[in-house]
């Protein structure tokens with residue numbers, strides 16, 4: 001048997017001013033047993049806190065509840081009386097039903113009229129009939145089925161529930177109560193009982209529970225072997241080994257391993273008890289105070305256990321309270337969290353900026369690449385190479401097609417020296433000089449040079465260069481283009497050649513056309529010479545020839561011979577290719593000789609010629625052969641134009657006059673079809689012709705010849721019908737002055 005009692009004076013501060021309230025607290029077990037120790041602690045603390053008077057507290061622990069031997073209780077009665085030293089207490093508070101039963105059994109000896117407040121016994125243990133007017137109670141109303149309802153709500157698949165309950169008399173009472181109340185669940189769950197087991201056996205069972213089981217920890221003050229379990233770690237130990245969730249019955253177990261649910265409220269009960277005690281101190285009759293029974297509070301759960309057993313919070317009943325949530329980093333170390341968050345935000349911002357920059361850079365690079373590709377494509381599609389040379393580093397950049405342009409192999413290094421080596425030795429110096437000029441004079445330079453390709457062919461390249469002004473103002477880079485101008489050069493050379501050939505052809509052609517007329521012209525003087533010579537011979541044959549007549553005949557022969565000579569001379573001039581001669585021209589006689597050349601043709605085509613030549617014409621300088629060619633061509637065109645003109649109307653009017661500026665103007669007018677509006681602009685274009693046999697070069701060549709003589713040539717419709725060709729030549733003095 002254990003005596004564990006001590007008077008405790010909790011408050012003596014106001015002892016001098018107010019009389020202390022003596023409160024006798026009676027525990028059925030030793031005072032460390034839950035839940036009674038929890039009721040008492042809460043009551044004690046609240047009473048001391050709220051009471052205006054000092055509290056003189058006597059706390060006695062009985063072991064009677066465990067042994068349940070009323071015969072052995074007498075020494076306790078004596079002990080209590082001795083403890084209070086003859087004074088009566090102001091309030092007796094039995095904690096739990098066994099303590100209340102003890103007092104009720106010994107009320108006659110133990111202060112029969114002292115108010116008694118039964119604390120924490122269950123309603124069903126303390127029927128109202130057994131209370132006197134000095135008694136009251138703050139009691140529990142345990143809703144036992146609610147415990148199991150909770151288990152099944154959270155874990156609906158549960159088929160086995162083991163109830164942990166001890167073997168002491170009070171626990172045996174409760175075991176039978178629970179059993180009775182749980183009967184209704186019989187068809188859903190199998191309930192097993194641990195009250196006949198030692199704690200060791202209980203642990204073994206807890207560790208090997210079948211699937212879909214739960215443990216309901218109800219009360220364990222003493223196991224089947226009589227070993228007491230007070231405020232030790234019994235619950236925690238079971239929770240550590242259990243392979244299934246452990247549910248409990250009171251708030252004092254929360255945090256020690258139970259999942260939670262509707263719980264008996266030890267703290268609320270202690271507080272309610274203190275309220276009643278104070279009312280009694282104030283003079284209220286205990287029997288009149290009927291405090292309500294303390295029920296379960298809001299279902300309360302341990303977040304760690306819910307998580308451990310995988311129970312979703314959504315399964316909890318509405319209004320539940322969840323405690324022991326893992327404090328977040330934020331709650332644990334707010335300063336550190338702020339710093340970390342700031343650092344994270346900063347890092348994120350930096351990363352974001354870097355990412356944006358990277359994206360921008362990539363975009364810019366892509367755009368640049370695309371733009372470079374476009375530029376290179378555009379350049380290569382027009383056969384253009386781009387290049388840039390840095391004088392400081394000696395680095396040369398070019399587009400890819402530059403290699404092909406300079407005939408360099410794909411694996412050859414593209415350096416300034418490599419490029420220069422491909423340039424024709426005669427052109428290299430000028431190419432380098434223009435590059436240097438661009439750099440030194442900061443100017444635009446252009447140079448054409450020949451590149452000798454590996455197979456010996458020549459390629460003409462035109463280089464353009466412009467200096468780039470560097471950061472420090474000096475030009476250290478030069479950039480530009482290379483373009484293949486071989487075709488252009490060839491075409492120009494060919495055009496020059498062709499011009500000469502065409503001019504020659506033209507003359508040959510014209511001569512071909514005129515051959516008949518020329519033959520006729522030469523035939524005439526020859527015939528005249530022949531007949532004159534025969535006449536001379538005839539005169540000589542007469543014996544005494546008339547010398548004067550003979551002289552005339554011979555003169556005629558000489559004259560005709562000269563005429564024939566001139567014709568031949570002109571023929572030779574026409575056939576000859578060569579530079580123009582500068583001689584003083586007599587335009588009027590040029591007109592005459594040209595008409596003479598065409599006479600035969602004019603007769604054949606039935607074309608009359610009207611000549612209106614000005615006297616005292618200035619004498620321009622020039623090449624008579626070339627200018628006769630002009631006249632010939634203009635007249636031939638006039639003749640061709642009148643092919644469809646009625647014979648009576650066919651004539652060519654050739655006139656000369658002195659211009660206001662002292663030059664000579666020659667007009668060749670015809671009565672042909674004239675010039676159609678669509679043709680007017682094209683007449684002087686090479687190869688423009690409306691004739692089946694035409695070359696379309698006559699006017700082009702004539703125009704060049706006239707221009708070469710400082711004059712102009714035009715062809716337009718004449719007001720009186722037909723066309724008129726007009727060319728002018730500057731006077732000799734004017735030409736000299738101009739030269």
Ligand code: ADP
Nearest residue numbers: 637638641674689690694695696697698699723
């Ligand atoms: P071609 O005589 O070989 O055609 P030209 O250059 O001499 O070459 O003349 C070009 C064209 O100009 C002629 O085909 C013709 O259509 C037109 N043309 C030249 N002279 C006359 C003219 N007097 N009257 C009408 N058209 C003319």
